Amino acid sequence: MRINKYISGTGYCSRREADRIVEAGRVTVDGAPAVTGTMVSLGQCVRIDGNEVHLIEEHSVYALNKPIGYISSLSDRQGKGIGCFIPQRLRLYPVGRLDKDSEGLMLLTDDGELMNSLLKASEGHEKEYIVKVDRPVTSDFLTGMENGVPITNKATGRKVITARCMVKYIAENTFSITLIQGLNRQIRRMCGYFGYKVIRLQRIRINNITLGNLKIGSIRKLTDMEISGLKQNRP
Numbered sequence: 001m002r003i004n005k006y007i008s009g010t011g012y013c014s015r016r017e018a019d020r021i022v023e024a025g026r027v028t029v030d031g032a033p034a035v036t037g038t039m040v041s042l043g044q045c046v047r048i049d050g051n052e053v054h055l056i057e058e059h060s061v062y063a064l065n066k067p068i069g070y071i072s073s074l075s076d077r078q079g080k081g082i083g084c085f086i087p088q089r090l091r092l093y094p095v096g097r098l099d100k101d102s103e104g105l106m107l108l109t110d111d112g113e114l115m116n117s118l119l120k121a122s123e124g125h126e127k128e129y130i131v132k133v134d135r136p137v138t139s140d141f142l143t144g145m146e147n148g149v150p151i152t153n154k155a156t157g158r159k160v161i162t163a164r165c166m167v168k169y170i171a172e173n174t175f176s177i178t179l180i181q182g183l184n185r186q187i188r189r190m191c192g193y194f195g196y197k198v199i200r201l202q203r204i205r206i207n208n209i210t211l212g213n214l215k216i217g218s219i220r221k222l223t224d225m226e227i228s229g230l231k232q233n234r235p
Contacts, residue, residue, distance in 0.1 A: 003027065003038040006046060008112025010053040011091060015116045021048060059111035061222045061230070062092060065214045066106050072097040082106070085217055095119065099185055104129070104203035105211040107230075108219065114231060118206075119182075128178045128205035131187060134197040136172045141194050143167075145177065149190040153183060162190060173199070206230075 001009075007018035007027070019036060021027055027034040028047045040046060046053055064085055066072070072094050074083035086092050092108035095118050109115055118125055148161040166178040177187060188198045204211045208229035214220055222230070 001040055003029065003034050003040055003046070004036075005113075006040040006055065007048070007053065008116055009055045010046075011056050011059065011093065011110030011112055012048060012053055013093060013115075014112055014119055016119065018112070056110055059109060059114070060090070060092070061107060061109040061111065061114065061227050062086075062090070062219045063209055063211070063214060063222060064106045064108055064219045065211060065216050066098050066103055067216045068101060068103045071100050072106065085219060096182060098203060099188075102201040102203065103216070104201075105206055105209065105214075106203075107206060107209065114227075117231070124180045125207050126178050126180060126205070127182070127203060128176060129187060130170070130174065130176050130200075130202045130204055131191070131198060132174045132200040133191055134173070134199055137169065137175050137196075141196065142169060142175060144194055145175075145190055149193045151183065151186070151189045151193065155184070162186065176204075178205075 003022055004015040004018040007013065007021075008015045012018070013021070022034050022036055022038070025033060026049050029038055029040055030045050034046075064082060066082055066085075070080045070082050073081045074086070074094065082094060086108065091110055093110065093115065095107040095109055095115050098104065098106050107118065146165055146167040148164055150159055150161055152158070153160045160183075162183070163179075163181050165180070168176045170176055179186065183189075187201060191198050202211075209222065209226055
């Protein structure tokens with residue numbers, strides 16, 4: 001198999017990130033530097049930064065209720081990381097991001113292939129949020145959010161119109177929104193376009209996985225049925 005698929009199968013990271021670390025010269029196969037597209041056979045020794053990595057036969061997926069004030073990285077070099085909520089015996093990595101000022105559902109896994117699928121924008125994975133803003137929402141605001149908002153894609157620097165989404169009124173200052181995109185701070189920037197400031201943002205669902213009554217700062221292992229639905233991209 002290709003080196004990026006092998007690395008993702010070890011649970012170290014997604015295929016996309018695997019390509020980056022290969023290009024950075026951090027990977028060797030039987031002692032020789034790997035390059036993009038290097039093929040790996042079972043029994044060969046693959047090392048990342050000098051540490052040998054192995055394919056995982058049985059993967060796990062967990063749900064975390066991330067508190068406000070924590071970054072989505074395991075490391076705390078940029079602030080308080082979510083690694084403190086993961087038992088040391090579990091080698092799990094976050095799937096996607098939830099910004100420091102937001103809270104709610106995150107997925108953690110050692111399955112690089114699943115991670116790769118969930119991170120693909122083309123897969124259309126649904127993510128649902130509850131949003132509280134600083135003033136009453138109007139029907140024009142909700143319709144505008146639903147139809148798409150012009151914002152800058154920070155990854156490319158280009159202006160884009162956000163994809164159509166589902167928006168529902170909940171209370172005077174609160175609404176729910178279901179996205180199939182994952183642009184940087186997307187909901188906050190969409191609200192800002194209409195002059196609204198987000199007071200609280202909580203993710204409550206990713207595809208078929210819901211936050212439910214999971215306590216803040218706690219994790220739980222997903223069932224086989226939940227994982228099956230997640231892989232089928234089923235809400």
